[in-house]
Amino acid sequence: MNNTAPLLKASRLCIGYKKGKKEEKVLSGPLELEMHSGQLICLLGPNGAGKSTLIRTLAGLQPSLSGTVAINGKNITKLQPQERAKRLSMVLTERVQSGNLTAYSIIALGRFPYTNWLGTLQPHDREIVQLAMRKTDTTTFANRKLNELSDGEAQKVMLARALAQDTPIIILDEPTAHLDLPNRITMMRLLHQLAKTTAKSILLSTHDLDLALQSADEVWLLRSDGVLTKGAPEDVVLNGTFETAFHKEGFEFDKSSGTFSIHNGNGKSIGLTGEGAPLFWTKRALQREGFRVLADAAESIHIIDNGSTLQWKYKNETHDTIAGLLASLRTHYSI
Numbered sequence: 607m608n609n610t611a612p613l614l615k616a617s618r619l620c621i622g623y624k625k626g627k628k629e630e631k632v633l634s635g636p637l638e639l640e641m642h643s644g645q646l647i648c649l650l651g652p653n654g655a656g657k658s659t660l661i662r663t664l665a666g667l668q669p670s671l672s673g674t675v676a677i678n679g680k681n682i683t684k685l686q687p688q689e690r691a692k693r694l695s696m697v698l699t700e701r702v703q704s705g706n707l708t709a710y711s712i713i714a715l716g717r718f719p720y721t722n723w724l725g726t727l728q729p730h731d732r733e734i735v736q737l738a739m740r741k742t743d744t745t746t747f748a749n750r751k752l753n754e755l756s757d758g759e760a761q762k763v764m765l766a767r768a769l770a771q772d773t774p775i776i777i778l779d780e781p782t783a784h785l786d787l788p789n790r791i792t793m794m795r796l797l798h799q800l801a802k803t804t805a806k807s808i809l810l811s812t813h814d815l816d817l818a819l820q821s822a823d824e825v826w827l828l829r830s831d832g833v834l835t836k837g838a839p840e841d842v843v844l845n846g847t848f849e850t851a852f853h854k855e856g857f858e859f860d861k862s863s864g865t866f867s868i869h870n871g872n873g874k875s876i877g878l879t880g881e882g883a884p885l886f887w888t889k890r891a892l893q894r895e896g897f898r899v900l901a902d903a904a905e906s907i908h909i910i911d912n913g914s915t916l917q918w919k920y921k922n923e924t925h926d927t928i929a930g931l932l933a934s935l936r937t938h939y940s941i
């Protein structure tokens with residue numbers, strides 16, 4: 607429980623679309639949601655569940671079917687655009703049509719709620735823009751035009767713009783979508799640090815389940831049937847809610863490693879004893895071969911770690927490599 611007043615609060619919120627005059631397509635609700643200072647929240651769910659719809663509704667970019675969204679206790683629909691822009695910034699996945707603007711100009715636009723009608727930047731505004739560029743690693747392409755940047759570079763520019771806007775709430779729709787793995791990790795680490803060090807409240811939607819489980823303070827799991835469950839990442843994994851939200855025939859979620867299995871089982875089970883990295887990687891190899899690694903299996907593999915060497919004992923055989931162990935298992939199990 608968080609006892610501080612929420613920065614953003616949704617009450618009895620129903621999200622979806624109007625189909626004609628009377629009919630509604632309700633995607634989820636009624637929802638009770640809160641975003642608190644210092645929190646990084648990851649919104650997860652399968653394709654089409656309604657993540658973007660929820661994000662747009664919370665940011666006031668699309669109307670709710672019913673219920674309210676309040677920022678600092680004030681209904682978002684009653685906030686003047688400039689007032690709202692000082693409290694909430696938004697990063698969308700789609701590329702903005704920027705004409706010929708440079709990355710710097712786009713990032714500087716983040717200061718618009720604070721500048722005069724001419725958009726003149728004061729030294730203080732320029733400092734914030736520079737800081738946003740340093741944090742997002744966009745300084746090197748500041749003078750390049752946005753439409754000449756890669757999708758990943760453009761995405762970093764849009765985050766820099768949101769940072770320059772310097773709002774207590776930041777909402778991002780799939781900010782890691784176009785990034786390579788190192789940049790995805792950097793982005794999630796940056797957002798996590800921002801929430802902690804600047805007391806911002808950050809909500810993002812993502813399909814990067816592993817990174818979300820590692821970095822979120824809270825996850826919101828939106829299932830295809832519209833049910834939304836909230837909790838600490840570790841709680842939703844251990845109580846099975848996480849697995850249920852992504853349940854699909856032929857997929858298996860391994861709670862001990864926090865990963866989905868991409869391999870079809872061969873119907874056989876095997877036991878495994880060992881520790882640390884050798885245990886983790888041996889289990890991965892066995893799962894790739896289609897084995898279910900179970901504590902009560904009839905036969906077991908034992909990993910012997912002598913400090914400088916590793917060995918895998920199976921029946922009366924000893925193997926020096928995982929490849930050797932797997933070759934032996936294939937022979938024994940005729941797989």
Ligand SMILES: Nc1ncnc2c1ncn2[C@@H]1O[C@H](COP(=O)(O)OP(=O)(O)OP(=O)(O)O)[C@@H](O)[C@H]1O
Nearest residue numbers: 623624631633651652653654655656657658659660
């Ligand atoms: N303008 C619209 N009018 C009616 N239905 C819409 C509209 N936009 C989206 N939808 C539908 O709403 C549902 C949720 O879409 P949404 O984009 O919110 O899902 P999502 O969880 O963000 O999906 P993804 O992970 O694929 O990005 C989908 O069935 C989609 O077809």
